[in-house]
Amino acid sequence: MRLIFISQLVSLLPLISAFVHPGLMVKDADISRIKSKLAAQLDPWQSSWIKLTGLVYSQYTYTNNAVPGVYRGTANGVTANADLLWHDAAAAFALGLRWKIEGDERYAKAAAAILVAWGETLENFDIGDDEYLTAGLQGYELANAAELIRDYTPFAESGMETFTNMFSRTFLTKNIYFLNHEAPSEHNVRHFFANWELCNMASVMAFGVLTDNSTLFDFAVEYFKNGDGNGAINNCITDIVEEPGTGKRIGQGQESGRDQGHSGLDFQLLGVVAQQAWNQGVDLYSYNNSRILLGAEYYARYNLGNEVPFEPYTNGIVSYSEISSASRGAYRPTWELLYAHYVQIKGVDAPWTEKYKNYTVTSMGGFEGGTGSWGEGSGHYDGLGWGSLLHHLDADDVSDLSSTATSTSTTPLPTSTASASPNHITLSPSSFNISTISTFDLNSESSIGHFSSGIVFTSTTDSVALFPSDTIPMRDADTTPMTSTVRSSTNAHPQHTVYVYSCE
Incomplete structure (x- = not known):
């Protein structure tokens, strides 16, 4: 299940697969909801917003701290300075959020300055496994x-390339190296605790969405489901046990x-990985009988005494007894995120x-804070947070979101490629043709076409998961050609375009 980079394929993929943007921890619907709540001065959104906008990290006067090397610890001749990157990441996110919500381009400019500075400056980070x-x-x-x-024009025109080139050279290279178990300390693939792999999965997935690279996105999804390290969900939640008194299953x-x-x-x-995937139409929350939730219930029960x-x-x-x-x-x-998704949606x-x-x-203090708002030290910068601002829902929100939720099933949904394992996608540009079948209304029940061998996906990755799996010709390139009819789903978004990977 190793990810193999194929330059022609990686460069081509953005042309044939569409992602929702913005579509990581925040999407347009979240921004619209937040604007509405702030206009009405409703809590907890208002209190969260006041806290966020009062931070030094969310001011457009913030100055970046980009350095060539970042180190979490002082050893081997280097001095710990990772807080420079923690703070700048927190600032870039907060400033980007302020731009989306307030519309003042000074915040976008400040966020872009941080990302571009790191893009121009960072060469490497850490010595040893902390990297x-x-x-x-x-x-x-x-x-x-x-x-x-990404849609701030000055950043899109030049800064994005500078940032993504640096990210691919430093962050992504290490993410993939680690998840492919090539690090010397991974002679035992279970050597590292779950959080090490989860954060690297989150990074690969996020960069895949950012760069419209479905190979990276699908690699992260597949590792979550079937990886052999401790971050994969069936290793992250190791045992399903019975809750005392109720007999309910918890993890x-x-x-x-x-x-x-x-x-x-x-x-x-786990919330980050699942939400990033959810916003692209892939339901990892419900995977394997909602195993994330089984683990969350176990953890919450114990930590409440x-x-x-x-x-x-x-x-x-x-070894633990x-x-x-x-x-x-x-x-x-x-x-806030886990509750909103499982209970409310x-x-x-x-x-x-x-x-x-x-x-x-x-x-x-009455709302979930975020990076820079609830303490210092690495643990306070491990996640972006701001759950009460970004994910809190009231009754009206629940009604609106429930009507468009992708799935309430605990059955694993198909992903957007022909094979679950991205390294099976070894097609060169001359190996396939891409053809548009039709634009159709997914709210109808009519047939949308007949076609032979290939991979079928739509112009947004969320809708492909809504087709019944037994009617999608999800085929690898080397499988026998087949003919199938795909019928639309009443739960999908209307008016998407269907494409076919026709193998030659």
Whole structure:
């Protein structure tokens, strides 16, 4: 399941696959909702906004701290300075958000200046394995910031290329190297805790969306589902156990025996990976019977002072016989997102997630804060946060979103490529033709066409997941040609264009 870069394919993919933009942790619908709430001066949006706009990181006078080398620790002749990148990533995101919401181009200009400065300056970071934490955590944060200002014309015309070239050379190279288990310390692929892989998945996925590269996006999705390291969901949530008293299924996390602070980081990053995918029409929240939620319920129950079963865990590097009480009650700004998705959008019963969301909001002063607003140190910059601003929903919002939710099923949805594993996509530009079948109304039940072998996808990746899997000719290039009819789904967005990868 290794990602193999094929230069011709990578350069071609943006021409044949469409992503929703902005479409990482924030999309246009979120911006519209926030504007509406702020205009009405409603909380918690208003309080969150006041906090964000009062930070030094969200002022258009903010000056970047770009340096050639970033180091998380002081060792081997270098001095720790990673806080420079943490702060700049937080600032770029906050400034991009202010531009989207307020419309003042000075904020976009300031965000672009940060990203371009790092694009022009950064050469490498960290010595030793910590480089993969920087590559993952700050990688997805910077990509999210760039996604917010991708349509700011000065950045789009020149700054984006400078930034993405640097990112590909530094962050992405390390992301892929790490997830392909090429690091010397990965002679055991379970060597690293789940959060290390989750942040690198988030970074690859975010950069894939930013650059319209479906190979990268699908690689991250596939690793989440079937990767062999601890970040893959079935290794991240190691055991399904019964909740005492109710018999409900809950999920023991891979880092539960380590400490609760890192366990909480896992759910913060799982939320990032799942939300970035969701905004592109791929439902990882519900994958494998909503395994993320099973883990969240286990974590929340224990960290609210209740007991949970624990299965002894050994992975060749560590061995735990009982759950760890270290950092019990730790919180991170991710529970607004998990609650909104599972309880409000999906209508799933998640009592401990709801309670932990309330606990987190109360602990943080009435709303979930974000980077730069709730403390210093690496742990406070591991996630962008701002859940009460970005993800909090009221009753009207729930009604609107529920009517357009992609899926409430726990059945894994197909992704947007013919093969689940991106390294199977080894077509050169001469290997296929691309043809448009038709533009059609997905709200009708009529047939939209007959065609032979190939990959079928639509002009937005979210709609492909809505087709019944048994009617999509999802075929690898070397499979026998087939003819099939695709019928539309009543749950999809209207008026999308269907394309066919016709193999020669």
